[in-house]
Amino acid sequence: MLSREDNNRLTQVGPDTPLGRMMRRYWHPIATSAELPKPDCKPMRAKLLGQTFVAFRDTSGKVGVMDELCTHRGASMALGRVEDGGIRCIYHGWKFSVDGTILDMPNNADSTFKDRLKAPAYPVVEVSGLIWTYIGDANKKPPFRRFAYDEVPDSNRILFRVNTSANFFQMWEGGTDSSHVGILHSNLTRPGWLKENHGETALEVNDMVSDAWDDMSPQLDIENTAFGFHYASIRKIGGPQARNNVRLVPLFEPYGRVIQFPDFFTTVYDVPMDDENTATYLIDASFSRKLDLQERLKRSGMTEERFYKDNTFVANWDNSYWQDRDAMEKRKNWSGFKGITQEDAVISTSMGPIYDRTQEHLVAADAAVVRLRKRLMDSINLNEKGEDPIGLHLQDMTNVIGFDVDMPDGKIWREYAHQQGLHKGEK
Ligand code: FES
Ligand SMILES: [Fe+2]
Structure with missing residues (x-):
């Protein structure tokens, strides 16, 4: 039997909970390779530890995992277009590579702006049919197992x-x-x-x-x-x-x-x-x-x-x-x-x-x-x-x-x- 407090401590995984903070120290599977079967297939809306992400496979076959909502004004990137070398938001067309670099910003004439900003993207390892990501503190990333x-x-x-x-x-x-x-x-x-x-x-x-x-x-x-x-x-x-x-x-x-x-x-x-x-x-x-x-x-x-x-x-x-x-x-x-x-x-x-x-x-x-x-x-x-x-x-x-x-x-x-x-x- 557990106290209510301990039960909560062992079950709640959001970013501001003790378990959520602990879990974010590890790498996690976020999808199977079969869920992103081929280059430029439909992106996936993927939930992990109470947060939502977009996972996609770019035209060269590399998998990207980013926060679901677009860095510009929050449209879901899971609705995005997978295009040559990245994913493009369908709202105003910002385009991102798997590491979050902004490749294109068609609604903004200031061409240097995109170089000063990056989308929140997370490290990915794909092995044995599983896609893993790490969403914790970048300075504390543990070795992959x-x-x-x-x-x-x-x-x-x-x-x-x-x-x-x-x-x-x-x-x-x-x-x-x-x-x-x-x-x-x-x-x-x-x-x-x-x-x-x-x-x-x-x-x-x-x-x-x-x-x-x-x-x-x-x-x-x-x-x-x-x-x-x-x-x-x-x-x-x-x-x-x-x-x-x-x-x-x-x-x-x-x-x-x-x-x-x-x-x-x-x-x-x-x-x-x-x-x-x-x-x-x-x-x-x-x-x-x-x-x-x-x-x-x-x-x-x-x-x-x-x-x-x-x-x-x-x-x-x-x-x-x-x-x-x-x-x-x-x-x-x-x-x-x-x-x-x-x-x-x-x-x-x-x-x-x-x-x-x-x-x-x-x-x-x-x-x-x-x-x-x-x-x-x-x-x-x-x-x-x-x-x-x-x-x-x-x-x-x-x-x-x-x-x-x-x-x-x-x-x-x-x-x-x-x-x-x-x-x-x-x-
Ligand atoms: S909300 Fe994505 S480009 Fe504007
Ligand atoms: Fe069982």
Whole structure:
């Protein structure tokens, strides 16, 4: 349970809030490369941390991110014309390059004026299908980070974006909370449920099923790390070859996590668009095989138009979230929804746009959620004191991945992590 004051501190992202100031110390994804698919395509109105920007790809393919409203008299640049080497406001024709230089000012005869002014433009890095920007103090720009998914061939990586009308922190808490996976996502993950209700064949339909999910109250072993923290959830697998399954999940500031599956891993960023809307970027990557985006979208429940329109989750109480009560009654569907992403979006939005944590009742299974709050609060407090938030200067994040392995004794997971060259825990 949190006080109202702490709840506000962990959820509000505007420029004049403690969290907003801390978040502005990091680089952020603002769009996918697919959202700006080709030179001179339609510019995009992009929200990040409660501010609105225009993102565009110029005729040479370079991406620019600028404040949305024109430096002259405030028309939206998202309505602008993308022209040779820049973007032109349709109101009076001022034209800007990706770095904010004013290239043309047709309504002003004084040709030196444009050389004395610049539009607010922000640094951009485009890599592995994501467009990142930095909107904080230019003198404090941290190094750009490299992640494990940057290390695989392009054909072994897919990514997609989902916008959800919920505060980023309830999305991130949901992603941190291991104990819901074998329950909310029973349709896809829990063999006990599948066997009982669909017959054995359903077990073959996807690569997310694990015997481990039948243990619904995992033991959590949590450690701080330089980037935030990680936890091992240890589940007991019964039967003739009784053993433990250990799943290591790294959580990194300011909103990232990595989920490991048998032969691929998903890196997730829950990026605040504003206090009540989140852009979640999911990047799947594999060191061993090619991945297929359409198949993934289908499995996530994202191809159903009643639920998703233009990458945005649109189901709500007006239509009872289209929950399939009939399938639930017939025991053919546990949650009444299809797909993990869909189920997570339903739950997060059902909590209201900003979840009020003053009324909750936590149990031992929520230990990772409690640590997540603590680490985010630590980062905010460090930044407010004039220090760097957690992990800001870690440039190489390529060893920040998890694992999902069965071992006879779950307690030896640290040795296993060490052998794999993964990140270390610290007290
Ligand atoms: S408002 Fe953009 S050129 Fe005048
Ligand atoms: Fe989930």
